[in-house]
Each structure stands twice: as C-alpha cells, then as structure tokens.
Amino acid sequence: MSKVIKNGRIVNDDWQILTVAEGEEAAALSVPAGRVIVPLATWLARRDELAARGDVGVWFAGNEGPEALADDIGRVAVIAVSFPKFVDGRGYSTAALLRTRYGYTGQLIAFGEVLRDQFNYLTRCGFDTLQPREGRYTDAQFDAAIASLDDYTEPYQASVLHPQPLFRRIARAGVKA
Amino acid sequence: MYRYDAYDQKLVDERVAQFRDQMRRHLAGELSDDEFRPVRLQNGLYIQRHAPMYRISIPYGHLASRQLRKLAYLARTYDKGYLHFTTRQNVQFNWAPLEVIPEICAELATVQLHSIQTSGNCIRNFTSDPFAGVAGDELIDPRPWAEILRQWATFHPEFAYLPRKFKIAVNGAKEDRAVIQVHDIGLDLKKNEAGEIGFRILVGGGLGRTPIIGREIEAFIPWQHIITYCEAILRVYNRYGRRDNSFKARIKILVSALGIDEFRWQVREEWAHVKDGPNTLTVDEVHRVADFFDDPAYEALPADDVGYHHHIAEDLAFASWVKRNVRAHKKPGYASVVLSLKKPGVAPGDITSDQLDLVADWADRFSFGEARVTHEQNLVLADVRKSELYTLWQLARKAGLATPNIGLLTDIICCPGGDFCSLANAKSIPIAAAIQERFDDLDYLHDIGDIEINISGCMNACGHHHVGHIGILGVDKNGEEWYQVTLGGSQGNHATIGKVIGPSFARAEMPDVISEIIETYIEERHEDELFIDTVRRIGLEPFKTRVYADRQPHRKVANV
Numbered sequence: 001m002s003k004v005i006k007n008g009r010i011v012n013d014d015w016q017i018l019t020v021a022e023g024e025e026a027a028a029l030s031v032p033a034g035r036v037i038v039p040l041a042t043w044l045a046r047r048d049e050l051a052a053r054g055d056v057g058v059w060f061a062g063n064e065g066p067e068a069l070a071d072d073i074g075r076v077a078v079i080a081v082s083f084p085k086f087v088d089g090r091g092y093s094t095a096a097l098l099r100t101r102y103g104y105t106g107q108l109i110a111f112g113e114v115l116r117d118q119f120n121y122l123t124r125c126g127f128d129t130l131q132p133r134e135g136r137y138t139d140a141q142f143d144a145a146i147a148s149l150d151d152y153t154e155p156y157q158a159s160v161l162h163p164q165p166l167f168r169r170i171a172r173a174g175v176k177a
Numbered sequence: 178m179y180r181y182d183a184y185d186q187k188l189v190d191e192r193v194a195q196f197r198d199q200m201r202r203h204l205a206g207e208l209s210d211d212e213f214r215p216v217r218l219q220n221g222l223y224i225q226r227h228a229p230m231y232r233i234s235i236p237y238g239h240l241a242s243r244q245l246r247k248l249a250y251l252a253r254t255y256d257k258g259y260l261h262f263t264t265r266q267n268v269q270f271n272w273a274p275l276e277v278i279p280e281i282c283a284e285l286a287t288v289q290l291h292s293i294q295t296s297g298n299c300i301r302n303f304t305s306d307p308f309a310g311v312a313g314d315e316l317i318d319p320r321p322w323a324e325i326l327r328q329w330a331t332f333h334p335e336f337a338y339l340p341r342k343f344k345i346a347v348n349g350a351k352e353d354r355a356v357i358q359v360h361d362i363g364l365d366l367k368k369n370e371a372g373e374i375g376f377r378i379l380v381g382g383g384l385g386r387t388p389i390i391g392r393e394i395e396a397f398i399p400w401q402h403i404i405t406y407c408e409a410i411l412r413v414y415n416r417y418g419r420r421d422n423s424f425k426a427r428i429k430i431l432v433s434a435l436g437i438d439e440f441r442w443q444v445r446e447e448w449a450h451v452k453d454g455p456n457t458l459t460v461d462e463v464h465r466v467a468d469f470f471d472d473p474a475y476e477a478l479p480a481d482d483v484g485y486h487h488h489i490a491e492d493l494a495f496a497s498w499v500k501r502n503v504r505a506h507k508k509p510g511y512a513s514v515v516l517s518l519k520k521p522g523v524a525p526g527d528i529t530s531d532q533l534d535l536v537a538d539w540a541d542r543f544s545f546g547e548a549r550v551t552h553e554q555n556l557v558l559a560d561v562r563k564s565e566l567y568t569l570w571q572l573a574r575k576a577g578l579a580t581p582n583i584g585l586l587t588d589i590i591c592c593p594g595g596d597f598c599s600l601a602n603a604k605s606i607p608i609a610a611a612i613q614e615r616f617d618d619l620d621y622l623h624d625i626g627d628i629e630i631n632i633s634g635c636m637n638a639c640g641h642h643h644v645g646h647i648g649i650l651g652v653d654k655n656g657e658e659w660y661q662v663t664l665g666g667s668q669g670n671h672a673t674i675g676k677v678i679g680p681s682f683a684r685a686e687m688p689d690v691i692s693e694i695i696e697t698y699i700e701e702r703h704e705d706e707l708f709i710d711t712v713r714r715i716g717l718e719p720f721k722t723r724v725y726a727d728r729q730p731h732r733k734v735a736n737v
Contacts, residue, residue, distance in 0.1 A: 065416065087215050087298065089338025093415050096335050101450055117199060117208070117216050121334035141207060151195045154184055156328040157404075158455040159335070165455055166184060166328075167462040173182045175468040 003142060004109070004131040005119070008149055010142060013129065015078060017059060017111060018042070031056065037080050037109075040064050043072070051075040059111075062090050066098045073102050080109035081127070086118060092125045099126035099160040116145035120152055126160035178239045178547055179324045179469045181289045188332065189286045192293055196220050197279040204276060219299055219337065221292030222278055225599050231270040231278055232295040233285060237305035237323040237347070238266035238550040242537040245548060247288045249533035251281055260533070262518060262526040264590060264641055265344070266304050266550040267295055271597050293331060298339045298426075300330035300411070304346045306354040307551040310470060311559045313507050317366040317374055319349035321467040322403070325458065326364075329404050336411045340418035341426035343411070344383075351670075356552060358382050358672040359644060361428045362410060363391045364403070375399040380410060380440070381432030384638035388674045389429045392437045394444065400463065402448075404456040409448035413440070473545040473560060478510025482563040497619065498570055498581040512563050514544075516556040516573055517580040517588065521613035524606045525591040526554030528578075535576050543569050552641075553590055555583065585622045586630060586695070587613045590641055594634030594651060595658070601634030603651025603658035608632055608687050615688040616695075625695055628708040631666070644668045646709045647694060648675045649687070660687055664694070664720055665712045678721050682728075690724055697723045 004013045017037045020026045026041035031050065037057035043050055050056040057078030058069060069076070079098060081091040091110060098104040110122050111131040119130055137145060158165040166172065181189070199216050202208040208216070217223075221232035233248070240248075248268060252260045255273040262268050273281060285291055294301055303323040310318050326345065330336070336343070346355040349366040357363025363379035375397045382391025398406050410428075419425045432440045489496045504513040516536065518526050528536075536556060540548045543565050544558040551557060556578075561569060573579035582588045589612065592598065594605025609632055616622055631645025635652075642648030648663035659681040666675025682690050695708075697720050702711045712720070 086212070087338050088420060089298075089336070090416055090420075092335045092338065093412055115212060117212070118338075121332075121337055124334035148195075152188060152191050152332050154187060155332055155334070156184075156188070157333055163455060167459065167465075168455060170184070172184065172462075172465060174465040175180070175471075 002131055002134065004129050005142075005146065005149070006107075006129045008146070010146065013109075013131070015057065015080070015109070017080060035077070037078060040068060043076070044068060047072060047075070057107075059109075060091070060094055062088050064094075066094055066102050066104075070102055073098075073104050076106070078107045078109065079104060080111055080131075083110060083112035083114050086113040086115050088113075092121065095122070095126040096160055116148040119145065119148040120150070123149055124152075124155065124159040124161040178241060179236075179320075179466065185328075186286075186289070189289070189291050189293070192220075192291065192332075193279065193282045193286050196282055200276065200279050215297055215338070218297035219294055220278070220282070221295035222275070223296060223599070224275075225271070225597055228272045229275050229278065230593075230597060231273050231281065231292065232263070233268050233270075233290060233292045234295045234302045235266050235268060235290075235550050236327050237303055237309070237320055238307050238552075239320070240548050240550065241288075242540040242546045242548070244288045244290055245533050245537035245540065247284065247290065249530040249537070251284055252533070253530040255281055258531075259527055259529045261524070261593060262528065262550050262554045262556070264526075264552050264554060264592070264639055265302055266307070266552055267302055268550070269593070271593070296342070297337075298341050298343075299337050300333065300339075300343045300345065302344075303327050303330070304344070304355055304360075304552060306348055306350055307549045307557050308354060308504065308513060308559065309349065310472070311506050311508075311511075311513055312350050312354075313505055314351040315349055315507070316351065316368065317349040318467070318470055319347040319355070319364075319366055320470045321463065322349075322364070322366065322376075322400075323347045324466050324469070325463065326404070326407065329407070329456070333411075336415055339411070339415055340420045341423060341428075343414075343428065345407075353668075353670050353672075356641070356644065356668045356672065358391045359384050359388070359641070359668075360391065362407060367397060369397050369399075373399060376403055376406075378406065381429040381437070383427055383429045384641055384643045385427065386424055386636045386638075387427075387429065388638070388643040389433065390672055390674065391429075392432065394437065394441050401458050402452060404458060405451045405454060406444075406448055408451055408456060409444045412447055413443050417443075472508075475508045475511065475560070476562075478508075478562065478564075480509040482510065485563045485566055488567040492567075494574075494581075495567060495570055497623070498574075498579055499566065500623075501581045501583045501585060502579070503566060506560070508560075510563055512561055512566060514558045514561050514566065514569060514573075515551070515583045516558065516578040517582055518555050518578070519582055519588045519613075520577050520580045521587060521617060522610065523577075524593075524596075525589050525609050528556075532576055532578060535572070536578070539569060539572060553583075553588065555588070581619070582622065584627045584629075586616050586625055586628050587622060589613065589630045589632060590645065591632040592634050592639035594632070594640075598634060598639075600637055601651060602636075602653035603634050603660065604684070605632040605634040605640060605649075605651055608649060608651075608660065608684065611684075611688045612691050615692060625699070626707060629668075630691070641668075642666070643674045644672055645675060646712065647691065652681055654681070658684055660684065662690060662694075662724075664717055665709070667709055676717060678717055679725055686728070693724050694720050 027045035059080035365377040379391035595601040633640035663675030
C-alpha cells in the first residue's frame with residue numbers, strides 16, 4: 001500500500017510497481033498475482049499474456065516514450081511514469097503525449113522523485129496520481145502538500161488540465177479596460 | 178507598454194505565495210538544498226560568493242517609471258543601494274539576504290515585476306530590440322510577439338525541467354539588435370510576399386562552452402502558428418536533449434548531433450500533431466496585446482530644432498554626447514537617448530538607487546514614463562523631443578549618466594565575474610576598469626571609433642565574449658586568473674564567433690594587450706575603416722605578432 005494523491009485526495013493505492021533487478025531479464029520477470037505495474041520491456045515481451053489478466057499496468061522509465069505502447073493503450077490497466085530525478089522533465093512530455101495523442105484516459109501515476117513543488121505542473125500535464133517516494137513526507141506534510149495542486153489556478157497556456165489557453169478560455173480585458 | 182490584467186496579476190501573486198511557502202519549508206528543513214535549488218533558481222535566486230544573487234526579469238527590457246522607482250527603493254532597503262543590469266536585459270541584486278527574497282518578490286508584484294524563470298533549466302526571459310517601436314528600420318514591432326510568447330512560456334507545465342536553460346530572442350527590424358543568432362531560438366519577424374506576418378526561425382545558437390551560430394529551421398512560419406511551432410521544438414528538445422552531461426545539454430548540441438535537417442524533420446513531425454491545435458493564436462489575442470504597444474501620443478514637431486542645433490554648435494561636450502549617445506527616431510523632432518552605465522570607475526551595468534530615481538523622473542518628464550534596458554547594459558529613453566535633449570544631457574551629466582561613449586571602447590559589456598559570481602573562474606570588473614582607465618582620452622576613443630569589447634569571467638559567457646570584436650574570457654589555471662583573448666567576433670545580422678589569438682595573459686598584462694591590439698589597428702586601418710572590418714581584412718596574424726612579440730619567450734602558457 002502506498003500513500004498517494006489521487007484526483008486531489010490522499011488515498012492508499014495498492015498498485016505494486018515491479019522493477020527489474022540488475023542482471024535480471026525484463027522478459028523473465030516474475031509477475032505476481034494482483035494489481036501490478038511492470039516495466040515497459042516486460043510488457044512488450046509478454047503483452048498478450050499480461051493484457052489477458054486485466055490487472056497489469058505498465059511503467060515508463062525516464063528515457064522511454066509512449067510510442068512503444070501506442071497499440072496497447074486500451075489494454076493496460078494503469079500507466080505509471082518514473083521520475084528518477086525530480087529535475088528530469090521528460091516524464092511531463094510522456095504524460096502530455098499519452099493524454100493528448102494516444103488517447104489514454106485511465107489512471108496515470110507519477111512516481112519516484114515526485115515533490116509537492118511539482119504537483120501543479122504534473123497534474124496539468126495529465127497525471128491524476130502523485131506518488132512521492134515512500135517516507136519523503138510525514139503525514140502532516142503530505143496533508144499540507146495537497147495545497148500545491150492549486151499553485152496556479154488560471155494558467156496561461158493550454159495543457160491537459162486546461163485544454164484551451166487563457167486567451168480562448170476567457171475574454172481578456174485589453175488596453176482600454 | 179503591456180499592463181497586467183487580473184489574470185496576469187493573479188499568476189504573479191500566486192507565484193509569490195508559492196515561493197514564500199517554499200522558502201519557509203527550506204528554512205524549516207523540509208526542503209533540502211538539492212530540492213530547493215531548482216525552485217530558487219526558477220525564482221532568480223543564486224547562492225553567490227558573498228550573498229545570494231537575485232535576478233529580476235525585465236521582459237524585452239521595458240520598464241515603467243514606477244518600476245524604476247520600486248527597484249531603486251528595493252536596492253536601498255534590501256541591498257547596498259545599487260543594482261546591476263545584465264546582458265539579457267534583466268537586473269540583479271547582489272547583497273540581499275536569502276530570507277528576505279520572498280518579501281522582495283511581493284514588493285515587485287505590486288508594480289507588475291517578477292523574477293519568474295530568470296534562471297534554471299526553463300524558458301528564460303524573452304529579449305528583444307531596445308529600440309523597438311522607435312527605430313526607423315523596424316519592419317514589425319517585436320514587443321507584442323515577445324509578450325504573447327512570454328505568457329505562453331510562463332509556468333509552462335511541460336517545459337520547466339528541460340535538460341538546460343532555454344533563451345529566446347525576438348527581432349523585428351532590418352538590423353538585428355537582439356542577437357537572435359546566438360539564442361536557443363531566434364525569431365525574426367518577416368512579411369511574406371502576400372504581406373502576411375510570420376517568423377523566420379533560427380535554432381541552436383548559443384555562446385557558453387560551445388559557441389554556435391543558430392541555424393535556420395524555418396524560413397517562414399505564419400504568426401498563427403508560432404506558439405505551436407515553438408512548442409514542437411521544445412518538446413523534441415525536452416524528450417531528446419542530453420541529460421547526462423550539463424555541458425552537452427543545450428539544444429545546440431542536440432541540433433548539431435542530429436544535423437539541422439534531421440532535427441527539422443523531427444520538429445515538423447511533432448508540429449504536425451499540434452499545429453492548428455488550441456495554442457494556435459487568434460486575431461483577437463494578437464490585437465489585444467498589440468494595442469498596448471501603440472505609439473505614445475507624439476506631438477507633430479518639425480524635424481529639426483533650432484535650439485538643439487545651436488547647442489551642438491556651441492557646446493563641444495554636448496555635441497560629443499549627441500554623436501555617440503543620441504539615436505535617430507522614426508518620428509520627426511524626436512530622438513532616442515542612451516544613458517551610459519559605463520562611466521569609467523563604475524562596474525559596467527551598475528546603477529545606484531539615486532540614479533534610478535533620476536532616470537524615473539526623466540522618463541516621466543521626457544519620455545512618456547518609460548525606459549528600456551539594452552543587452553549592452555545601458556539604459557534608453559526612447560522618445561525624447563530634440564528640443565529637450567540639451568536639458569536632459571545637463572541633468573544626466575550631473576548624475577554621471579552621460580558618458581559619451583556608446584559603442585566606443587569603454588562601453589564594455591561585462592558580466593559580474595569573480596567579484597560576485599560563484600561560477601566565475603576569474604574577475605571581470607577589474608579588467609574592464611583597467612581598460613577604461615588606460616583609454617581615458619576621449620579624443621583617442623573617438624578616433625578608435627566603433628568597437629565592442631566583451632568580458633566574461635567564465636565559459637558560461639554572460640559577457641558574450643564570443644561575439645565581442647575583442648572578447649576576453651577569464652580562465653582558471655592552477656588557481657590563478659588568466660585571460661584568453663579572441664578577435665573578430667560580432668553581433669548583428671552577420672554574427673560571427675571570435676577566434677582565440679593564442680595563449681592567455683595575466684591580469685596585469687591586459688591593458689597592454691588591448692593597447693597593442695588597438696595600436697595595430699590604428700597602423701593597419703584604411704581610412705574610415707572600423708576595427709572589426711580591419712580585423713576581417715587582415716586577419717589575426719598582425720595582431721598576434723604584435724601582442725606576442727615581447728611576451729612569448731618569458732611567459733607561462735595557460736591554455737585552457
């Protein structure tokens with residue numbers, strides 16, 4: 001069980017994220033029963049077997065993009081994106097592409113080095129679930145961190161959360177106002 | 178100039194609240210140094226040698242008088258009573274304590290200023306032509322476009338953690354005064370044959386460790402698509418730019434590695450998906466923003482002012498200032514004035530609070546309440562009546578802001594260097610001071626004529642030394658400060674990267690080295706030939722021969 005922020009609320013999530021140990025073959029990864037999220041390479045090697053289960057998701061490493069999963073978007077139970085470092089911004093593009101180009105509408109988890117200072121940008125790029133590293137925040141800090149989701153309430157540009165840019169969302173006052 | 182509506186203001190206010198809380202958590206130990214670093218950088222806050230350096234954004238270099246006064250007040254209250262204008266039209270504090278920075282942010286927000294994205298691996302301040310709207314060679318006013326793009330880039334959720342910093346400049350005149358060729362994206366406003374507005378787009382230019390002139394990725398992209406096209410470039414860069422080595426992480430390295438044709442292909446592939454999407458610009462939005470940049474209420478004036486010409490004839494000092502510091506204006510009877518922040522003895526780009534207050538007063542009295550910052554680190558009053566130039570000059574002279582040296586050797590572009598910056602390998606301000614001191618004869622300076630000297634205290638090239646006619650780069654050699662000299666760099670439409678003349682020099686040698694370079698030029702030049710043209714004609718050899726003639730056998734070699 002991991003404590004996560006899902007759709008703006010703190011909940012316990014039971015997805016288990018599997019990683020490949022050093023020297024281990026991704027294709028040969030032992031995938032236990034239950035709700036699990038496997039590395040992209042594992043999924044690609046055993047897609048039919050895993051898709052048939054209905055409770056297997058896929059996670060992307062920082063250097064992996066959604067192109068590889070294009071044909072399976074409707075078959076995965078969940079998608080997660082790893083943030084190996086919080087300054088590694090590739091995952092933002094991965095999320096935006098999954099939502100806007102590949103039509104993914106299911107649960108999208110950001111995990112790893114996920115900090116409250118990035119919550120607003122992460123959700124605007126399409127993540128609905130934020131999973132900071134285990135133990136990064138105390139319970140009280142985690143509760144307080146919810147506020148960061150709303151750091152910016154009316155952003156300028158179009159994003160997954162605001163499909164229209166500000167200049168299309170509202171009639172902005174001009175110089176004569 | 179652009180004025181915030183409730184939405185702009187709310188975003189800036191929300192930023193203040195966010196940063197205040199981040200500072201609180203950092204000071205309380207909840208946000209580690211590593212976690213705080215990108216947060217503070219994206220708020221313009223560096224940890225420096227003596228105190229934090231705090232950089233405030235001045236979008237495309239425009240400042241209103243009340244903003245100038247606020248900066249003056251803040252420098253007096255929180256700093257040591259002076260500020261430093263940078264080569265990207267921004268302004269920096271050097272001594273404000275860390276914990277008061279959120280208070281300064283809050284103060285800035287009250288006058289529509291901020292420090293958002295002035296550092297960090299994100300899209301930085303948009304720079305442009307300091308003479309936008311008043312230059313005679315302007316084709317299209319770049320400011321509305323810079324403002325529209327500024328809004329798009331501000332708090333962009335996808336591009337806040339890029340591989341490296343990202344700088345965009347916009348030019349709309351025949352002569353490029355925004356150095357677009359050495360930016361990550363350079364935008365050149367154009368009209369096509371049908372008279373429609375669009376952009377020629379350069380990509381992958383930059384200075385720093387690997388200086389490269391930007392390459393053309395598109396000859397013409399219609400204005401409606403400029404945001405989606407930039408978004409496509411940024412997305413390709415965010416996904417595929419190198420993150421393993423910060424020295425190889427700028428977009429120029431990606432463009433070079435792929436080749437411009439392959440990079441263009443990837444961008445177009447991405448653009449095909451986002452083109453015509455919601456970020457496509459609308460006529461209404463462009464008009465809304467462009468209206469803020471309409472001409473001020475110019476008076477109908479005669480082209481010439483008798484009193485002005487009389488003063489030029491009677492007062493040699495005034496005439497010399499007019500020659501260097503006053504520029505032609507598109508409207509009859511008006512001129513643009515450059516206030517020099519290059520007075521010998523003062524660090525280039527520095528200005529005191531008292532001087533800032535005076536500039537604010539002059540902006541109100543003479544120039545519709547506005548001033549501009551140039552990337553050469555001077556200030557501009559863009560709309561002054563010719564009939565008032567003499568009065569303004571007298572006031573500026575009294576305030577130490579009328580050194581008649583714009584474009585001359587002492588108008589040195591210089592980063593803060595090792596005196597302030599923790600990235601620097603060497604000091605830069607004392608080099609500038611020593612050169613200014615050496616060339617203190619105004620007649621000689623005028624005889625030397627147009628020349629640009631740029632000094633950077635390290636590879637990061639904040640002083641743009643690669644594009645200086647004479648570039649000086651501080652290098653570290655076993656803990657000692659040495660200086661490498663390049664010749665033949667230039668900005669403008671035909672920007673070039675200067676070439677290193679040879680082994681570097683000790684600090685004390687630098688005034689002599691510059692003197693010898695200048696003497697070589699004086700001896701070799703044709704009549705009316707500018708320094709840069711002589712360098713281009715005769716090459717580096719005569720300069721090298723002269724400079725190294727007496728030095729070579731005795732000196733330590735400090736190649737870096």
